[in-house]
Amino acid sequence: MSPIRLSDLAFTLEAVVDQHFGGKAVWVLAETSDIKNYPDRNYCFLTLVERETSSAGQQETLAKLEACIWRRNYHTIREFESATGVAFARNIKLLLLVSVGFNPVYGLRLEILKIDPSYTLGNLERERQAVLDALLRDHPDLIWQEAGQYITANQLLPRPTVLQRLALITAPNSDGWRDFRHELQTNPFGYNFQVDEYLTQVQGQGAEKAICDQLRRIQDSGIAYDAVVMVRGGGSQLDFGSFDTYQLGQTVAGFGIPILAGIGHERNVSITDLLCHQSVKTPTKAAAFLIEHNRRFEEGCLHLGNRLTGAVREALQNAQERLDSDTERLKFVLHTYFRDRHNELTEKAVTIRHLDPSNVLKRGYALLLRNGRIITKAGDLQPGDKAQLQLSDGRLDVIISQPVDDQQTPSQLMQ
Incomplete structure (x- = not known):
């Protein structure tokens, strides 16, 4: 078999790809890798991969294709990040709308037209x-x-x-x-x-x-x-x-x-x-x-402090009011007490003045004394005893001249 030119093979592949995928868009599930993003130029190159975990627990790559996002669709990156809060970066599983193209110089490449944010959110x-x-x-x-x-x-x-x-x-x-x-x-x-x-x-x-x-x-x-x-x-x-x-x-x-x-x-x-x-x-x-x-804790303490201050102030005010009231009552009671005692003393002073021996003598009574001692009983004197008779205007010496009879009064003894 004779060889063909590389360009012929490339043009044939381009025709085959264009025949099957030209003008079509396909939704693809893939994971991002090797991203080269140029936001200042509004385009991005990346690799899309599909991996599977083997029975040994190792990640195996099943497929890998180069992809790009051109200026006309670059807005889909910003829309995806805004909708999901996820930065467009490596190792994200995405649902992508892509077109398939083959260039004889640059080879097979997927152009990303749209990214579905709902799939990413749902997957997360x-x-x-x-x-x-x-x-x-x-x-x-x-x-x-x-x-x-x-x-x-x-x-x-x-x-x-x-x-x-x-x-x-x-x-x-x-x-x-x-x-x-x-x-x-x-x-x-x-x-x-x-x-x-x-x-x-x-x-x-x-x-x-x-x-x-x-x-x-x-x-x-x-x-x-x-x-x-x-x-x-x-x-x-x-x-x-x-x-x-x-x-x-x-x-x-x-x-x-x-x-x-x-x-x-x-x-x-x-x-x-x-x-x-x-x-x-x-x-x-x-x-x-x-x-x-x-x-909140400090405000609670301040509130309790204010309540305590208010309670103390109110208690002191109530205590002062009770003290003032009790003071007035005490003043009244003391005034009444001293007034009553004064009246009693006045009455007793009058009584004492009435009972003063000098005043009694003025009313016609006399005191019988012997050796300066007041005689109150007839049996205390014997006939011939000397005594003194105190009258209101002076004192008389007397001699007891008859036998003492307990039933006789001192005036009868001196007759």
């Missing part, structure tokens, strides 16, 4: 749901569902009244690290936080194991942390994948310290978000959550 959601189902099945003591919500042991941990001693898991010198530390340090209330940093890789291959290793370090440290804060800066949805894994989900669900996640996403909720103690959108919001939590 299916993978995530499969992980959640496996966790529910394998660890019912750590994660379960109630009323359609995922409940975990970490979520049920009591939250400390004040969150101040923190373990921070993040990438060194990352935007997430800077945003979180800046927000804490510049809080308007002057709160102080003690933050121990556990710096590690948080995205890309190996990130899942690195994060779990840091969580084990925290658990084994013996330090009584109030919370573990896990933050990450911006990135694509694929970079977010380390937070959607079985191993990290299990570790987070059963971790013995409350975990606060602020891993920089705005669109989707990761498995880590679903299973941790508290999830917020960004590192900045994670710091804001801690500040607000402590602020």
Whole structure:
């Protein structure tokens, strides 16, 4: 058989491809690889592959074709990223509308006309749901569902009244690290936080194991942390994948310290978000959550302080009012008491004046004395005894001249 020219073979292949695929578009399932994107020029070259896992657990490539996106369809990349939140990058499974072309110089190439974002979103959601189902099945003591919500042991941990001693898991010198530390340090209330940093890789291959290793370090440290804060800066949805894994989900669900996640996403909720103690959108919001939590405690203390101050002020006012009332009552009682005693003393003074011997003598009575002692009984005197008779205007000496009779009065004795 005589050889043919290479160009003849190439033109023949071009004709065959054009005959079968010319003017047609085909939907293809493929995975991206070796992307060379030129956004400033609005075109992109990449390789599309199909892989299969062998019985030995190895990834085998079944097919590989070169592809491109030209200027007229370059907008489909931006539309895909906007719809999914996933950066157009390597190792993404996509549903693509392509046209097949063969060029004698550049060979066989697929031109990508459109990317279906719903397939990517659905595929990510299916993978995530499969992980959640496996966790529910394998660890019912750590994660379960109630009323359609995922409940975990970490979520049920009591939250400390004040969150101040923190373990921070993040990438060194990352935007997430800077945003979180800046927000804490510049809080308007002057709160102080003690933050121990556990710096590690948080995205890309190996990130899942690195994060779990840091969580084990925290658990084994013996330090009584109030919370573990896990933050990450911006990135694509694929970079977010380390937070959607079985191993990290299990570790987070059963971790013995409350975990606060602020891993920089705005669109989707990761498995880590679903299973941790508290999830917020960004590192900045994670710091804001801690500040607000402590602020609520301070406001509660201030409120109680104000209530206590008011209660003390009211108690003192009531006590003062009772004291004033009791003082007035005491004044009244004392006034009445002293008035009554004064009246009694006045009456007794009058009585004493009436009973004064000098006044009694003036009324015609006399006192019989002997040796300066008042004689009150007739038997105290004998005939011949000398005595003195005290009258109102003087004293007389008298002699007892007759026998004493107990029935006689002193005046009869002196007759």
